Amino acid sequence: MSAIVAMFDPTPHDLSLDVVGSFRDIARDAWNACARPAVTAGAAAAGSVPADDELFPAYEQTADNPFVSHEFLSALEQSGSAVAGTGWAGLHLIAKDGGGTIVGAVPAYLKGHSRGEYVFDQGWADAYAAAGGRYYPKLQVAVPFTPCTGPRLLVRPGHDAPAVRRLLAAGLAELAQQTGASSVHVTFPTGREWTELGTEGWLTRTDRQFQWLNRGYGTFDAFLDDLAARKRKAIRRERREALAAGIEIHRLTGPDLTEAVWDAFFACYIDTGSRKWGRPYLTRDFFSLVSERMADKIVLAMARRAGRWIAGALNFVGSDTLYGRHWGATEHHPFLHFELCYYQALDAAIERGLDRVEAGAQGEHKLARGYLPVPTYSAHLILDPGLRRGVANYLARERAYVAEMGRDLLASAPFRKGQPEDGDL
Incomplete structure (x- = not known):
């Protein structure tokens, strides 16, 4: 033009x-x-x-x-x-x-x-x-x-x-x-x-929006110590139950983000997105391209059960913020969504010394998990x-x-x- x-x-x-x-x-x-x-x-x-x-x-x-x-x-x-x-x-x-x-x-x-x-x-x-x-x-x-x-x-x-x-x-x-x-x-x-x-x-x-603010926590337990006792116990129970079916969590970044991993995550994204919205916005090629160009700014929390990836949450990293973006799952397990999207994001932000986690739009259920308006x-x-x-x-x-x-x-x-x-x- x-x-x-x-x-x-x-x-x-x-x-x-x-x-x-x-x-x-x-x-x-x-x-x-x-x-x-x-x-x-x-x-x-x-x-x-x-x-x-x-x-x-x-x-x-x-x-x-x-x-x-x-x-x-x-x-x-x-x-x-x-x-x-x-x-x-x-x-x-x-x-x-x-x-x-x-x-x-x-x-x-x-x-x-x-x-x-x-x-x-x-x-x-x-x-x-x-x-x-x-x-x-x-x-x-x-x-x-x-x-x-x-x-x-x-x-x-x-x-x-x-x-x-x-x-x-x-x-x-x-x-x-x-x-x-x-x-x-x-x-x-x-x-x-x-x-x-x-x-x-x-x-x-x-x-x-609901965002988590890092008040100088050195560990996830230090964050939990800031919560009311009832909320603290509820989060610990949710984290235990999320893994009760023999599920393992892996946080992947950089060279860990192989095409096989993206295939698995995309299957989760499509399965969940199709049920929620009818047509997910992002194509499979997007994940390969963005991984090729900025893999060091990606943290992908993936859940594995019986040797197979079953769920994942995609995060991007800024200079002071971890941004939670997309999630999907091919199997439903209680509290697995909270574990991957919220608690793993907090763990990663604390580990990297970041100031905050932006967990995306909507969701008043985030409040009980330490995310503030x-x-x-x-x-x-x-x-x-x-x-x-x-x-x-x-x-x-x-x-x-x-x-x-x-x-x-x-x-x-x-x-x-x-x-x-x-x-x-």
């Missing part, structure tokens, strides 16, 4: 914007230079939001978020998982300086549906259609099928990051106009990006004024509900009285 004709002036630092449809046409190192910035202080510390705003998380961004890397995103594309044929047509926004160096980037997709996003707007689409509008196509800024917080408006270090992000946001608005999209949706951005987009007039949305964000630019007013009114009510829900959930945390303190979130 030709360069965007920007509707704003002046352009900071003489930057230009282009749209690229495929990661094949974006140099890996140039993309990753924007996708993996150094850790910076959170926006609350910088004073851009009130320090006592309970919706603002205590972290902004990891220095190495695996999902916005060129390796991960290109594997989604090359494997046929996130392509135009599955409803994810790449329209990635690139900012370049006068010398042609990429200084900003956005993973963006033109979509004709709302599947695989985990921030639900189907009700908006239905209401707009009932009023005679056309909601699709829409422009989606996201990592496909990945409800994990991370940067979305990527900036190469050494540049004026807020100015480049403003340019990218304005470019998204212009791109929506050029493509006939009804709206732009930035899902699971960092708190700083969410705040800045809200300042630029985007509608802001909140939700909650943490805010997540999205920002929405809706072009039709009538639809925008209706969505804005809805979001104001929803944000109040989400905040109240978060406080109620936190009050039910399984930790001993006085732990953890609210300030830890």
Whole structure:
């Protein structure tokens, strides 16, 4: 696609914007230079939001978020998982300086549906259609099928990051106009990006996920010691019963991730995904490609019984976070899901000295297992004024509900009285 004709002036630092449809046409190192910035202080510390705003998380961004890397995103594309044929047509926004160096980037997709996003707007689409509008196509800024917080408006270090992000946001608005999209949706951005987009007039949305926060635990037992006695005993019982049928657990990474292992995991993923959703999103080729490109950032917890792999949980590793992503099983055993997806993730995070575990979307059952409610964000630019007013009114009510829900959930945390303190979130 030709360069965007920007509707704003002046352009900071003489930057230009282009749209690229495929990661094949974006140099890996140039993309990753924007996708993996150094850790910076959170926006609350910088004073851009009130320090006592309970919706603002205590972290902004990891220095190495695996999902916005060129390796991960290109594997989604090359494997046929996130392509135009599955409803994810790449329209990635690139900012370049006068010398042609990429200084900003956005993973963006033109979509004709709302599947695989985990921030639900189907009700908006239905209401707009009932009023005679056309909601699709829409422009989606996201990592496909990945409800994990991370940067979305990527900036190469050494540049004026807020100015480049403003340019990218304005470019998204212009791109929506050029493509006939009804709206732009930035899902699971960092708190700083969410705040800045809200300042630029985007509608802001909140939700909650359950994440485990490492309070300096040296062992899993040290974590258990922080829990109320009843919860501690329940977890120990679950871990025993998960292995009662002679099941062995193996955590695999790096060269352990053979094609035979991926065949076994994919069989588990397809079996469980087909029963839950009807059609799993990821192809078999995706797992081979992502393993080839970033095996050292993968922790695959696999269960074996009678010499055969029967279940598995896939995790990715960032610089301070372990991200739980996909799970599947070909045999059902009590508590095996909890063991693989939650307790093995905690074990791996403690072993690696990581600060947190993000265990994916939904699931209030995670609370009893030490995962606490943490805010997540999205920002929405809706072009039709009538639809925008209706969505804005809805979001104001929803944000109040989400905040109240978060406080109620936190009050039910399984930790001993006085732990953890609210300030830890």
